[in-house]
Structure formats: structure tokens, C-alpha cells
Amino acid sequence: MQHVKYRTRDRCMIREIAIEQLRVGMYVYDLNLAWQAHPFAWQCFLIEDADMLRKIVDSGIARLEIDNELGVDVGVTDAKQEPEVQNEPSSAGPTIIAKLSPAEQFDFARNLYANANRLMQGIMQEVRMGKPVDLAQCQPLVDNILDSMFRFPSTLLPLAQMKTRDEYTFQHSVSVAALSVSFGRVLELPRREIKEVALGGLLHDIGKATVPGKILNKPGKLDDAEFTIMKNHVVRSAELIRAMDGISEIALNAAAQHHERFDGTGYPQGLKGEQISLHGQMIGIVDVYDAITSLRVYHKPMPPTEALQKMYEWSGAHFDPKLVQAFIKGIGIYPAGSLVRMDSDKLGIVREVLPEKILQPIVQLIYDCKRLCNIPPELVDLSASDDRIKSHESFEAWGIDQMHWAEAGA
Numbered sequence: 347m348q349h350v351k352y353r354t355r356d357r358c359m360i361r362e363i364a365i366e367q368l369r370v371g372m373y374v375y376d377l378n379l380a381w382q383a384h385p386f387a388w389q390c391f392l393i394e395d396a397d398m399l400r401k402i403v404d405s406g407i408a409r410l411e412i413d414n415e416l417g418v419d420v421g422v423t424d425a426k427q428e429p430e431v432q433n434e435p436s437s438a439g440p441t442i443i444a445k446l447s448p449a450e451q452f453d454f455a456r457n458l459y460a461n462a463n464r465l466m467q468g469i470m471q472e473v474r475m476g477k478p479v480d481l482a483q484c485q486p487l488v489d490n491i492l493d494s495m496f497r498f499p500s501t502l503l504p505l506a507q508m509k510t511r512d513e514y515t516f517q518h519s520v521s522v523a524a525l526s527v528s529f530g531r532v533l534e535l536p537r538r539e540i541k542e543v544a545l546g547g548l549l550h551d552i553g554k555a556t557v558p559g560k561i562l563n564k565p566g567k568l569d570d571a572e573f574t575i576m577k578n579h580v581v582r583s584a585e586l587i588r589a590m591d592g593i594s595e596i597a598l599n600a601a602a603q604h605h606e607r608f609d610g611t612g613y614p615q616g617l618k619g620e621q622i623s624l625h626g627q628m629i630g631i632v633d634v635y636d637a638i639t640s641l642r643v644y645h646k647p648m649p650p651t652e653a654l655q656k657m658y659e660w661s662g663a664h665f666d667p668k669l670v671q672a673f674i675k676g677i678g679i680y681p682a683g684s685l686v687r688m689d690s691d692k693l694g695i696v697r698e699v700l701p702e703k704i705l706q707p708i709v710q711l712i713y714d715c716k717r718l719c720n721i722p723p724e725l726v727d728l729s730a731s732d733d734r735i736k737s738h739e740s741f742e743a744w745g746i747d748q749m750h751w752a753e754a755g756a
């Protein structure tokens with residue numbers, strides 16, 4: 347795959363330093379190396395321990411960039427000055443996540459998700475009453491989604507996948523925001539730009555608050571008049587977002603163009619190809635992926651791998667193929683939280699996917715399909731195993747409780 351790279355610079359918090367100045371607790375913004383040339387899964391990350399620090403030094407680079415808002419700055423050597431750990435994501439302000447155990451990560455992600463759904467529910471209610479949307483209400487939530495997606499994407503994404511019919515619209519908004527962070531990271535966008543895309547993702551469907559429930563939740567096909575009303579949600583979203591004080595063009599375009607399609611068949615403007623902003627295309631891809639993999643009033647969730655196959659087929663017409671490939675690289679062909687069947691005829695839950703090893707994730711084996719019995723859960727890194735994934739499977743078909751295993755993985 348050709349490497350897709352879109353980036354701009356925001357120098358506010360970024361400092362270029364010599365390798366000798368690098369310390370544990372600093373947040374690497376850019377290693378100034380192509381991703382294939384270094385041993386880390388991401389270009390941006392926190393240096394958590396001396397081992398990570400040594401790996402960077404050993405890679406032979408002379409200078410790199412750090413983000414001094416997300417990590418310690420030059421001259422700070424005391425580990426006590428690293429960001430403090432807070433386990434409860436609050437809606438009052440952004441939480442800086444330093445070191446959390448897997449169980450704490452799960453609790454953090456679950457609380458974040460619950461808070462986010464509540465906030466979106468409140469915002470949509472206010473929109474319904476004709477009130478404007480306050481950007482300050484959304485900022486801490488977006489910061490928390492960004493922090494957790496940068497630190498433990500494999501915990502938040504599977505949770506974001508589990509939706510209920512009743513709360514679909516709120517849950518979908520949060521899920522789209524989280525997925526857009528994974529997408530932005532694989533495109534190597536600056537963190538500030540990813541944050542704006544995620545904000546656009548969070549707000550992309552707020553116009554749906556103005557669509558009558560009987561149309562929004564209709565189990566059957568919409569007639570022409572109903573479809574016209576439904577389509578208008580994008581125009582309403584754009585109006586509401588444009589009216590927000592301090593909103594960026596990135597966030598606005600991300601939301602306003604999420605139903606435009608690469609071949610010009612989308613709406614509301616029928617934009618084509620490059621006429622659609624990168625950010626609008628990103629939310630368009632993420633929106634469709636999340637919608638078809640979720641439980642809806644009119645369809646069952648499609649397993650993530652099948653959804654990605656479909657989207658790959660649709661790319662070229664509906665989406666830019668390069669972007670669909672980058673999206674798949676970000677979440678993996680078998681995304682975290684998926685149920686898979688191995689060559690050994692065992693079932694496992696995908697626990698962690700690294701962009702450079704999307705076919706060889708870390709899998710937790712839980713069931714023996716030959717003997718038809720549960721097995722003691724075992725974590726296997728497929729990049730160091732002879733076993734291979736044979737197929738993706740449905741939790742429902744095997745009667746496996748997805749939430750139980752999301753929690754058990756923590």
C-alpha cells in the first residue's frame with residue numbers, strides 16, 4: 347500500500363530537541379523517521395520507561411520533536427513531574443492519562459463512554475428545544491476521547507462497538523469520534539488536527555435531533571418524502587455547528603460533508619473527489635463503517651471484517667481507495683474486540699492490533715470448536731505463533747457474551 351501522508355504543522359506545543367535531551371515522560375510528537383524505519387506502532391507516543399527511551403536512542407536519530415503539553419518539557423527530569431493519573435474521566439475538564447493498569451483502562455473507557463453518551467443525549471435534547479450548542483461542553487470530552495485513543499485504543503473501540511437500539515444516535519456519535527482518532531493517527535495528522543476531526547465526528551449527526559422520531563427510527567424503507575427530510579439532517583448539522591462560537595473549519599467540514607461521496611453521488615452538495623475535504627471524507631468512511639457494524643432498528647450488526655470487505659468493494663465509487671486502505675490499516679482487518687476462528691479451530695477475541703501487523707494481532711483464545719468447550723483464556727501473539735486466523739465469526743451465532751469478554755480482557 348502506498349503510504350498516505352497528510353500533515354500540517356502547529357508549532358504551539360511542539361519543540362525540536364536533540365536526542366541527548368530526550369527523557370522518560372516526554373511525549374514524542376515526531377521521530378522524523380518514516381513509520382517503517384522505527385520500531386514503534388505510532389509516530390506520536392509517551393515515553394513510558396527507560397526501555398522505550400533506549401529504543402529511540404538506538405534508532406540513530408539525532409533530533410526529534412516533542413509535544414510539551416502532553417509530556418514533560420526539556421529540563422524536567424523528576425519522574426514525579428509526569429502527568430498525574432486520574433481514573434475518572436469527568437465532563438468538567440480533560441483528564442491526562444499517565445499510567446493505568448488494564449483494568450483501570452477498561453473502567454476509564456467505560457466511564458468515558460457512559461459520560462459521552464449522556465453529554466450527547468443532553469446536547470441533542472437542547473438542539474430539539476432550539477438551543478445553540480456550546481463548544482466548551484464538548485471540548486473536555488473530545489480531549490478525553492483523544493487521550494484514551496492515543497493510549498489504549500484496543501480498550502475503547504470494542505466498547506464503542508456495543509450499542510443499544512434506543513441510544514444508537516448518541517453512541518454512534520461517540521464511536522465515530524473515537525474511530526476518527528484511529529484514522530487520523532494512521533494518516534499521521536497532527537494531534538490538534540485529529541482533535542478537530544474528532545469534534546466534527548462527535549457532532550456530525552446533531553441535525554438528526556430535528557428529524558421526527560418516526561422517520562429516524564422507522565424499521566422499513568423510507569419513502570421519498572421521508573428520505574428528503576432525513577437527508578436534511580446534514581444541512582441542519584452544518585447550520586448548528588457553524589453557529590458555534592470558536593468552531594474550526596476542519597470540524598465544520600468533517601460534519602457538513604460526511605454524506606458526500608467520492609463519485610459525486612452523495613449529498614447535500616454532490617461534491618466529488620478532491621472537492622470533498624480530507625476531513626469530510628474521513629468522517630464519511632468512519633460513519634458508514636460504524637453504522638453497518640452496529641445494531642440498528644432495521645438491521646443486525648455486520649461483523650467488522652465483513653464490513654471492511656464491503657467498504658473496500660465500495661471504494662473507488664463511494665470513497666477514495668487510498669483512504670479506505672489507510673482506515674483499515676488503522677483498525678486492522680480483524681479489529682480489536684472481533685471474534686475470530688483460528689486454523690487450530692479455536693475461537694479467540696482480538697485484543698490488540700498494530701498497524702504494521704494487521705493480519706497478526708494479539709488474540710485471546712477462549713473456545714475449542716472441535717471439542718465444543720471453553721478453554722482457559724490464553725493470550726497469543728500471532729506474529730510469534732504458527733496459528734493463523736481462518737475467519738471472522740459472529741458473537742451472536744456462537745452465543746458468546748461480547749461485553750463479558752470486553753471486560754475480561756482488561
Ligand SMILES: [Fe+2]
Nearest residue numbers: 550551604605
Ligand atoms: Fe449522517
